[in-house]
Amino acid sequence: MKKKNIFALALLAFAVPAVLCAQVQYDVQSIPDSLKKNAFSVVRSYDVDVDASARNESAVHFRRVVTILNKKGLDHSGWHRVYDKFSFLSSFSGKAYDAQGNVIQKIKQKDLRTTAVSSNLASDNVHYYYDCDVLSYPFTIEYEWTEKSRGGYIDFPVFTPMKFSHQSMQKATYQITASPKVEVLRYESPSKMNCDIQETAKGKTYKWTFPAHRHLVDEDYIDDDDMRYPMIVAEPSEFSIGGSTGSLKSWEEFGKWYWQLAEGRDVLPKEEIAKVNSLTADCKTDLDKIKALYKYLGEKTRYVNISLGLGGWQPMSATEVSRTGFGDCKGLANYMQALLKQVGIKSYQVVISTEDENLLKDFPNMHQLNHVVLYIVRPDDKFILMDCTCPQLPLGFIHSSIAGHECLLVTPDGGKLIRLPDYSASESRENLCADVKIGSDGSGRLTFSCDHFGRRYSRTFGLAREDKGEQKKVVRRWISLDDATVADVAVNDFSEEEKPHLLVKCDMTVVYGKMNGSRMFLRCNPFRSFSVPRFRNERTSPIVIGSSYSYSDTVRISIPDDMKIEALPMPVKEESEFGSFSFSAVPDGNVVTVVSAMECRKGKHDISKKDDFLKYMEKRSKAYGATIVLVKK
Amino acid sequence: MKTGISLMTLLLTGSLCARSQKKFAKVDVADFKPTVCAIDSSATAEYIYRIGSTEYYYAEGHFYIKTEIKTRIRVLKDDGKDAANVAILYYSNPKRPVTENDRIQNLTATAYNLVDGKVVKTSMPSKYIFKETVNEKSERLKFSVPDVKVGTIIEYKYTHISEGYHNIDTWYSQQEYPVQYSFYTITIPQYFKFHVEETGFQHSNTTRKPVDMVFNVQGNVLKTAGERITTEAENLKAVKDESFVWCPKTYSHHIAFELYGIDIPGAVYKDYTSSWNSVRKTLAEEGGYRKCLSMKNPYSEEMKQLGLDGMSATKKASTLFGFIQKKLKWNGDYKLVADNPNKAVKNGKGSNAELNFIYMSMLREAGINCTPLLLCLRNRGRLPLTYPSIDKLHTFVVAFSDENGALFFADCSAEYGDVNVLPLNLLAEGVLYENGITNIDSQVFDLAAIRGHAAKTVIRCGINPEGDLVGTKNNTCTGILAEMFKKEYHEMEDSLALIEKIEKWGDCKLQSYSVKNVDGTGLSSTEQYRFTKSLGKSGDRLYVNPMVFADERKNYFINPTRDMPVEFSNLQNTEIKSSILIPEDYEIEEIPAGKYLSFKDGELEAKIDIKQQGRLITTVYDFNVNNSFILATDYAELQKFWTDLLDINSLKIVLKKKA
Structure with a gap:
């Protein structure tokens, strides 16, 4: 009995401190106020340990502890991971703690839910997730899990300890142990983070330790490429996955791997070869051949994504695309490349991001690249770019999702970084001309034409393929008048021109003027309006304007014979580093001609320019919101 | 699983009219002639037909239902090629025996193309059929028909077997594309008592007839009575999303079934939903x-x-x-x-x-x-x-x-x-x-x-020498408007986001902001703020909205026509009382007259009264939603009412500087 008691006491002696430890550790009071202020959650700790000491296989252990301060942070409390053919969840557990750090809930792997739902036709991806259901705030949630690779891996998990806006961090560590033969390449944000490198029996260990970090807030006019959140992107210099090996030492090397993935997959069936030859038999020039095959691509194919195994990176064979008539972006690009090759035209696949304008410098990686297009070689160092998933676009037109983006040209000699052309403000413009004749009751007939170029064309070209009813619905939304009916619309797509543009002409019956006793109030320009952003006082991020474009509008308003102008807005002209605008309303007899022009300039501006920027935006908003007041004679 | 010798004496083709029989014939050259949908010219694809038939059969000790689906679709535009991607949802619980889960069988899909004047057929290989786990109780069978272009006619059919004899899926005649012809038939043994309800605005031909049925039950022939229900419809519009509709499927044509009783000879009658009792x-x-x-x-x-x-x-x-x-x-x-x-x-x-x-x-x-x-x-x-x-x-x-x-x-x-x-x-x-x-x-x-949802606003302001309105706004919400206000308040990222939202909405600048009763339950909550708002100016005139802040600003009803009713969220009353003190050196040059608007004898009504007493202008605005359900047939009238409502919200008082 005595022995038992001693034993029990001994156990208790060890157990109590451990319990107390957890309480103290996760007591919400112990979080510094500076981290809690205005935050929705705080990452108490996030530790990731990658064991890549065995060649071509890895095991990653995660432990993430987050205190959810209030209801707004509830979205920060869940857990979600995606696995595929090359990875799996090896173990999982979790705990929830109350505000004092006491355990209130234990979570087991069987509590996880799974789904394989995807928008693809087929995918290996399986989503594992857990929706935290603790609803008393504040509370702390802890997840601990291990993932293992299966059949190799390409990179290590991207380390992002702070995942959300309004989430602070107390501490985080990221450790990678790699076999001596593997060099770990890394990209750090903030840059030049101290990485502690040690030689161990297993191999080399790289360790980063992140100190406390106040929360960040997502705001407008931010650089999407800018890695504001602390992050480590790490990868092995050489990788092996699904039997395929490659190198990430440079974009050139990465390109070589991409090239060899597609090698041999450009074989066309006999009937397809015959078709290609017949389509191009009468073509006098290479350009004619490209046009004929581009048209054929649009008629024959459609986008369907099958991402199984290496199929996430390796394109579907040209034979299969030929037989099915479908493929994803890389499959369709590969297929088109094969068609062009058949008629002796050289092209290369280009891997690009539709989100990031810039690729990480000297750091090839899988994370940024999400699309493949085709680069068709032309004489004199020229090229035609073709997005094979969107063959409705004019040949060679670079759409707004990729214009100006850096990308990887995949050649037999390896990858080569290039940048696609972007559009200047004058190349991305809308030219609008409107005439409206108003009666004494404010109603009238309005006709307008609007021509869209560059990025503006990219946004509207699809209108040409809609039927009249749908075109009318879309065009109706372009004008912010309460009462307007589109009588007729004509859409002309000048896709064959060197600078494609979409011309829309419209005829509407409108109530243009709001009657108010003896007066009538008219919007000077009912086609445009601009809002004014608001920036936080503590904002430090630069102000970024993502793209350049311009509007040039002329609205001629014929006022009723029985009314005269009582108030006309003053002319305004403003020129700044952010852009420029001008506005004037000039009467000439019974007609007031409102001319407004605006140019928005892509650029990055220091936050010290905040007040100038906001003042500019306010003036612009006011100018475009101006009204004319008429009064009965 | 062995299938019993079923069945019913259903003869599918015999119940169809001659024109319908044409639809089921082989695809021929003439079928490629239409390039635009006659029902809706904007349609990117159309169903030439959708045919379903459900039958009961008996095997391994219980009843199963077997539904055969046949579909033929014509692709009319590029976006219509998506019709070739199909996902079939069915019940599947890995914790239950395989035989107790639904099965999709006999799936075939074919693309027909007109090539050099001839019909070319491309069958879908089974390697383009995939299974996808949705959750613990359901899966999807996904497939994509190859060789689909503009002009292709796609055909697919499959059989859905389910042990859930008590659960018959609703047949939706209207779909995401227009449907030229929809046909559904089901024969139900008399043992299973079903409520049947057909709803929707499209015309259909539905019949119900008694029939004889035969089952093989453990080697014995069982004859019983049943009922055959058939519904047929033509030229159905597509179901499209519209604003102010909670559930579009409610208004699409469909036939729904619900088991209300089971009456098997020798067993106690089971009553589920024959009455609300x-x-x-x-x-x-x-x-x-x-x-x-x-x-x-x-x-x-x-x-x-x-x-x-x-x-x-x-x-x-x-x-x-x-x-x-x-x-x-x-x-x-x-x-x-x-x-x-x-x-x-x-x-x-x-x-x-x-x-x-x-x-x-x-x-x-x-x-x-x-x-x-x-x-x-x-x-x-x-x-x-x-x-x-x-x-x-x-x-x-x-x-x-x-x-x-x-x-x-x-x-x-x-x-x-x-x-x-x-x-x-x-x-x-x-x-x-x-x-x-x-x-x-x-x-x-x-x-x-339920009534009692209201927003009452009191605004008091004057005009400063710069020609701006300066004043206070006090807004008290009750009922559901208070609930929504509190929710929105607490969901705002932070105070900056809240201030930004109000300033943007009101086109003003806030000098102070406070709230009351925004935490927890309670029938009302209040917000109050001081503001400055620029006025329209021209020379010696100022233009002032008598309401100061417009209530309704957006025209939600700009589409020329509407198929579905308008479902406002709730009944409510909005009242705005404003008083504006004009500067001593200004006089009123023009003041709008009051107005009263009514939609359908007060189902919606709005009024504005503007009065002047010396330098003080007082305005009372009321907008009442007394009926939250507006028929599609009243849409034109609703559009007129709403346009007039927006006019009330943008009236102007004209002030002129005294000489």
Whole structure:
């Protein structure tokens, strides 16, 4: 009995401190106020340990502890991971703690839910997730899990300890142990983070330790490429996955791997070869051949994504695309490349991001690249770019999702970084001309034409393929008048021109003027309006304007014979580093001609320019919101 | 699984008209002629036909249902190629034996193309058929038909086998593309009693006929009677999303089935939903309602501290509602039944059903008559018009009566709610679980008809020498408007986001901002702020909106036509009272006359009164939504009303500087 008691006491002696430890550790009071202020959650700790000491296989252990301060942070409390053919969840557990750090809930792997739902036709991806259901705030949630690779891996998990806006961090560590033969390449944000490198029996260990970090807030006019959140992107210099090996030492090397993935997959069936030859038999020039095959691509194919195994990176064979008539972006690009090759035209696949304008410098990686297009070689160092998933676009037109983006040209000699052309403000413009004749009751007939170029064309070209009813619905939304009916619309797509543009002409019956006793109030320009952003006082991020474009509008308003102008807005002209605008309303007899022009300039501006920027935006908003007041004679 | 020798004497082709038979013939050259959909020229694809037939058969000791689907689609435009990607959802629970799960069999798909004047057929290889796990109880079979272009005719068919003989899927005649021809037939043995309801605005031809049926039951031939139901429709428009519609499928043409009884010779008749009393019985026995509605109040002791004595029934109910909200949290689930509400007490959280049962136990102890009001979530449809239903019940709210027998409602999912303040998704028609708690002679109540949702605004301002309005705005919301305001307030990222939102909305600058009663339950909440707002200026004139801040600014009804009704969220009253003191050196040059607008004898009404007394201009604006359901046939009139309403909201007073 005595022995038992001693034993029990001994156990208790060890157990109590451990319990107390957890309480103290996760007591919400112990979080510094500076981290809690205005935050929705705080990452108490996030530790990731990658064991890549065995060649071509890895095991990653995660432990993430987050205190959810209030209801707004509830979205920060869940857990979600995606696995595929090359990875799996090896173990999982979790705990929830109350505000004092006491355990209130234990979570087991069987509590996880799974789904394989995807928008693809087929995918290996399986989503594992857990929706935290603790609803008393504040509370702390802890997840601990291990993932293992299966059949190799390409990179290590991207380390992002702070995942959300309004989430602070107390501490985080990221450790990678790699076999001596593997060099770990890394990209750090903030840059030049101290990485502690040690030689161990297993191999080399790289360790980063992140100190406390106040929360960040997502705001407008931010650089999407800018890695504001602390992050480590790490990868092995050489990788092996699904039997395929490659190198990430440079974009050139990465390109070589991409090239060899597609090698041999450009074989066309006999009937397809015959078709290609017949389509191009009468073509006098290479350009004619490209046009004929581009048209054929649009008629024959459609986008369907099958991402199984290496199929996430390796394109579907040209034979299969030929037989099915479908493929994803890389499959369709590969297929088109094969068609062009058949008629002796050289092209290369280009891997690009539709989100990031810039690729990480000297750091090839899988994370940024999400699309493949085709680069068709032309004489004199020229090229035609073709997005094979969107063959409705004019040949060679670079759409707004990729214009100006850096990308990887995949050649037999390896990858080569290039940048696609972007559009200047004058190349991305809308030219609008409107005439409206108003009666004494404010109603009238309005006709307008609007021509869209560059990025503006990219946004509207699809209108040409809609039927009249749908075109009318879309065009109706372009004008912010309460009462307007589109009588007729004509859409002309000048896709064959060197600078494609979409011309829309419209005829509407409108109530243009709001009657108010003896007066009538008219919007000077009912086609445009601009809002004014608001920036936080503590904002430090630069102000970024993502793209350049311009509007040039002329609205001629014929006022009723029985009314005269009582108030006309003053002319305004403003020129700044952010852009420029001008506005004037000039009467000439019974007609007031409102001319407004605006140019928005892509650029990055220091936050010290905040007040100038906001003042500019306010003036612009006011100018475009101006009204004319008429009064009965 | 062996299939028994079925079946029915159904002869599919015999029940079709000659024109329909053409549709099922082989695809020929003439079928490629149409390049535009005659029903809707904007359609990117159209169903040439959709045919379904459901039959019962007997095997391995029980009934199965087998549904065969045949579809033919024409691709008209590029975007219509998506019609070649199909996903079929079916029941599949890996924890149950394979034979108890649904199966999709005999799937074939073909693309027909016209090539050099000839019809070329491309069959889909099985390697383009994939299975996808959706959740613990369902999977999807996905496939993509190859060789599909503009002009292609796609055909696919499959058989769906289900052990759920009691569960017949609703047949939706209208789909995401227009449908030239829709045909569905089902033959149901007399053993299974089904409610059948056909709804929708499109015309259809539906027949019901008695038939003879034959089953092979363990080697014996079983003859019985049955009923064949057939529905046929042509030239159906596509179901499109429209604004102000909670559940578009509600208004699309469909035929729905719900089992109300099982009557097998030799066995006791099972009644499920032959009447609302049967529904109640099912809920009482199998849904646990009997037990839950007699549960002990877990907060009996704490309730004694609430000082309820002497309070009216509604006051007691409101106090207890606030108590529950502080004690327990809603976990986001709407449920119809609750296994054990006491679990929620232990966990501190639960579904709305669990919390509502606990709330009702407290109401009963407080001497208040209460009962569940069973209902269908607004965004998932409506209760059937012609029959009682369990299938369409998703949850319930609490109904209670006061001293006069008047009925009130509450739901514990409304964190910021109160008595008669429920979340928008619950403002639907419901059926009382128990009669007799009210003297109102009805068991069906429409929660969207609850009144008391209002926003009352008082604005006091003057004009400063710079020609800007400077003043205060005080806005008090009650009912559901208060609930929505509180929710929005708490969901705002931070105070900056809130200020930004108000300044953007009001085109003004705020100097101060405060709120009252934004936490927890309660019928009203208030916001107040000081503002500066620029006025329209020209020379010596100022242009002022008498309301200061317009109430309605957007025209939601710009589409020229509309197929579905307009469902406003709730009834409400908006009142704005403003007073503007004009500067001494200004006079009123023009002041708009008052206006009154009415839609359909006051279903919607608005009025504005503007008066001048010396330097003070006072305006009273009222906008009332007295009916939340507007028929599609009244759409043109609604458009006119709304345009006039926006005009009222943009009136201007003209002030001129004195000479």
